[in-house]
Amino acid sequence: MSVPDGATATRIDELAREPITIIPYDPAWPARYASEQERLRLALPEDLCTAIEHIGSTAVPGLSAKPIIDIQVEVFDLDRVRSEVAPVMRGLGYEFIWRPSMGERAPFYAWFIGRDAFGDRAYHVHMVQPDEATADRLLFRDLLRMNKAAAMLYEALKQELAAAHPNDREAYTRAKEPFIAHVLDIARRTHRDRWADLMWP
Numbered sequence: 001m002s003v004p005d006g007a008t009a010t011r012i013d014e015l016a017r018e019p020i021t022i023i024p025y026d027p028a029w030p031a032r033y034a035s036e037q038e039r040l041r042l043a044l045p046e047d048l049c050t051a052i053e054h055i056g057s058t059a060v061p062g063l064s065a066k067p068i069i070d071i072q073v074e075v076f077d078l079d080r081v082r083s084e085v086a087p088v089m090r091g092l093g094y095e096f097i098w099r100p101s102m103g104e105r106a107p108f109y110a111w112f113i114g115r116d117a118f119g120d121r122a123y124h125v126h127m128v129q130p131d132e133a134t135a136d137r138l139l140f141r142d143l144l145r146m147n148k149a150a151a152m153l154y155e156a157l158k159q160e161l162a163a164a165h166p167n168d169r170e171a172y173t174r175a176k177e178p179f180i181a182h183v184l185d186i187a188r189r190t191h192r193d194r195w196a197d198l199m200w201p
Contacts, residue, residue: 012099015113016169018121020162022064029058033069036114036123040073043088048081050074050130055137057158060144064155066121073127074134081110081127094125136184143187146195150183153200 033054040052056070057063075081086096094112114123128134144151157179165171190198 008098012097015097017167018169020166020169020172021066022159022162023067024064025062026058026067029065029067029069030054030061032122033058033071036069036071039092040071040125043092044073044085045080048075048077048085050076053138055126055141056124057144057154059141060151062148063144063151064159068121069123071123071125072134072137073125074130075127076129078108078110078127078129085127086110089125094123139187140180140184142192143183143195146192147198147200149200150198154179154183 037052037054041049051072051074053072053074054069055072056068057065058067058069075085082098089096089112092114094114097111097113098108099111100108109129110127112123112125112127113121114125116122144154157176161172161175165175186198187195
């Protein structure tokens, strides 16, 4: 698959400098996800999408977060997403970015940004082919949903990093990675039935 062009790289850099704001959990977030999930389900080709999931911090009840609903759409073919789905998503009001998953390196994926009437980000739709990373996003979400202590540690870390990197989303995301890797390691080594009782330092 082709790499992002220069204009896309510039746009990614611009997006990375948009302000980071963490707000208290909003009970309306699950309903916002459900409404957008249904809109996507009706608009996307049935033979392309295998799963649609609410991911990220807005998917964890009680967890403070950036007020952006993250949606992971697993697809069979990213080339079809670029040729068939991107125009559909633009019609739904989304900006399309073909971006690297890791820094400036492959693999690449289809990222769509939806904004509210004020121009603020409201939705991120990540269209990806199923792999370890897609499974890890669900694993991390599920453990945080079940373990309040881990969720609160993550919340404190995010607030600290948002204060340290208010206009650098790449640095903010990169600084979260050790904590996320630690949680995923524990989740993989621990039976799901024990997640709620795990102790955290």
